Amino acid sequence: MSEQRLLLVDGMAILFRAYFATSFTGSIRRTSSGLPVNAVHGFVRYFMDAVNKFNPTHVICCWDMGSKTFRTEQYDGYKSNRPDAPEDLIPQFDLVKDVVASFNVPNVGIVGYEADDCIGTLANRFKHEAEVIVVTGDHDMLQLVDDCVSIAIMKKGIGNYMVYTPTTLLEERQLTPQQIIDMKGLMGDTSDNYPGVRGIGEKTAHKLILEHGSIDGLLANLDSVSKTVRAKIEADLEMLHLSRQLATIHCNAPLDTDMSLCGWSYDRNTVLNKFEELEFKSLVALIS
Known part of the structure; x- marks a missing residue:
């Protein structure tokens, strides 16, 4: 060291x-x-x-x-x-x-x-x-x-x-540092005032990132998520990408x-x- x-x-x-x-x-x-x-x-x-x-x-x-x-x-x-x-x-x-x-x-x-x-x-x-x-x-x-x-x-x-x-970080949140950014992209950040995907909160964001590894992995497998979640993501795709940028x-x-x-x-x-x-x-x- x-x-x-x-x-x-x-x-x-x-x-x-x-x-x-x-x-x-x-x-x-x-x-x-x-x-x-x-x-x-x-x-x-x-x-x-x-x-x-x-x-x-x-x-x-x-x-x-x-x-x-x-x-x-x-x-x-x-x-x-x-x-x-x-x-x-x-x-x-x-x-x-x-x-x-x-x-x-x-x-x-x-x-x-x-x-x-x-x-x-x-x-x-x-x-x-x-x-x-x-x-x-x-x-x-x-x-x-x-x-x-x-x-x-x-x-x-x-x-x-x-x-x-x-x-x-992995022990407490089951996340990698890169996944912290993707979580914020999905759920947004109320203190920094960007919305992420409307209707997706921390729990859903965490579950989606754990299942798909990343926002890119999630978008490549949208067919496999529930209809309601898919509809929310598709409606807010632009904001999802922007939120991920703002979080980085x-x-x-x-x-x-x-x-x-x-x-x-x-x-x-x-x-x-x-x-x-x-x-x-x-x-x-x-x-x-």
Whole structure:
């Protein structure tokens, strides 16, 4: 096994999780000047926990860069159901990147692509040089699992992860990474707002993929499925293909990130200064 271990952090997933884990109480952590910092504060706790747990030699943090991407061009409705970010979270988008940068960790994102695509691209590029671990809350990432790439899905609370490898994915879901995409193509995704085949939910999608192996296998054997399922698929064939496209993480985004610039090592004083500025006294114990 490689001596090198690259931790790819899904920044947005963790920032949103940190925001909502603390904002439901109604009292938002602020600096003495009134700047909201609850999400950034929570982010640092999740981030340092992941670093301590997975012990990487290299770390990169990936971000979405606005809501317009090549997927919104393919399908107008893509993610159009998402509410605007809470007002208290908006100033924290830049703040959190400053904090990540203070740890000497590159912030990576490309306009027109999602963080998922950056993570997929980097995982693909560096998996021959390092063991890759992706920390996220997003189950779509399971399509990236392979012998060199593990996906650590964050569970409730800090420090709880379900780590997926090809073996655990097969055990838990009876699916291969490629079949994760085909499942989404059939059933759609309510949080990303694309429909898949109307009337086909998770259970039916799972059954069809297990029986036929893939969407292509299913379409080649439409005669063998029930009349009602067949009618649904035939009525929504175009959307089925589009949904599968929308569900696919692109692993060839134009990134020029260099692994040699991502080594996990930071200057403690730089981080302490940033913590002082944001009044994160309670987090100082997390940095050695």
